[in-house]
Amino acid sequence: MPDLADRVAIVTGGSRGIGRAIVHRLREEGARVASFDVIPPDPGEPFDAPDLHVDCDVTDGAAVAAATVRVAEQLGAPATILVNNAGVNAYADAATMGDEEWDAFFALDLKACWLTARAALPQMRAAGRGAIVNVSSIHATLTQRGRFPYAAAKAGIVGLTRSLALDEGPNGIRANAVCPGLIDTQLAREGFARDGGHVTVEQLASDQPVGRVGRPLDVAHTVAFLASDEKAGFVNGASIAVDGGVGARLS
Numbered sequence: 001m002p003d004l005a006d007r008v009a010i011v012t013g014g015s016r017g018i019g020r021a022i023v024h025r026l027r028e029e030g031a032r033v034a035s036f037d038v039i040p041p042d043p044g045e046p047f048d049a050p051d052l053h054v055d056c057d058v059t060d061g062a063a064v065a066a067a068t069v070r071v072a073e074q075l076g077a078p079a080t081i082l083v084n085n086a087g088v089n090a091y092a093d094a095a096t097m098g099d100e101e102w103d104a105f106f107a108l109d110l111k112a113c114w115l116t117a118r119a120a121l122p123q124m125r126a127a128g129r130g131a132i133v134n135v136s137s138i139h140a141t142l143t144q145r146g147r148f149p150y151a152a153a154k155a156g157i158v159g160l161t162r163s164l165a166l167d168e169g170p171n172g173i174r175a176n177a178v179c180p181g182l183i184d185t186q187l188a189r190e191g192f193a194r195d196g197g198h199v200t201v202e203q204l205a206s207d208q209p210v211g212r213v214g215r216p217l218d219v220a221h222t223v224a225f226l227a228s229d230e231k232a233g234f235v236n237g238a239s240i241a242v243d244g245g246v247g248a249r250l251s
């Protein structure tokens, strides 16, 4: 029997990129998967579309709560797997960043991880099981110039994950984070285009310890592992780097 048979999962930002690969891997493991996203599933992606796409801005707590109820109604059971993947990059200047820009960024890259957990935890507790996987970043521990305040939000996700792991572990719910390095997605390519296109994803491959940049499936495989009670039942509160070894390098 597939690892996640009879499980229902929610993936935020599952229409493209890393989230879409996560949708695909969880479906391969037998889960029925809903995606909460503000764009429809991208038909150009090579991966499975979600079983249910919900047009949901995950920064809106009421919309997230309603979408979580809809998942249970339409996929036949409450979600006991939650993957918080939706996020954006940041390139602000701490001296000029506005309050609204800060709030909007943190609403998506940090607060949304709590909003979705708030909506899903009661049903996970009732089921006596659950797996939450939060997509953080290598920027939780190492960062670059000009990326303010991305590192703060991604480090916040690691802290939020640890709190959930301790508080919810006794309820049968595990919480873990994955910290990707450079993964070839639209988000990453837009980031390099923003820098004037001087650096491309292809050029950066030679700078990676494994000789290539990451692929969405690299992250999705780790998420599928963490979602599995059988394989990862004793993994709780962890942050797992999926960065090709960049985080191991001194300079």
Ligand SMILES: NC(=O)c1ccc[n+]([C@@H]2O[C@H](COP(=O)([O-])OP(=O)(O)OC[C@H]3O[C@@H](n4cnc5c(N)ncnc54)[C@H](O)[C@@H]3O)[C@@H](O)[C@H]2O)c1
Binding pocket: 012, 013, 014, 015, 016, 017, 018, 019, 036, 037, 038, 039, 056, 057, 058, 059, 085, 086, 087, 088, 089, 108, 135, 136, 137, 138, 179, 180, 181, 182, 183, 184, 185, 186, 187, 188
């Ligand atoms: N690509 C990388 O190199 C990289 C590295 C480390 C971490 N990450 C993290 O991985 C996650 C996914 O990144 P990606 O590269 O696949 O990005 P992407 O832009 O390709 O995909 C992000 C998805 O999130 C959705 N989304 C954006 N705002 C949303 C909102 N308010 N509500 C619901 N959905 C929303 C988008 O529509 C899109 O489908 C992000 O959290 C990102 O910070 C990416």
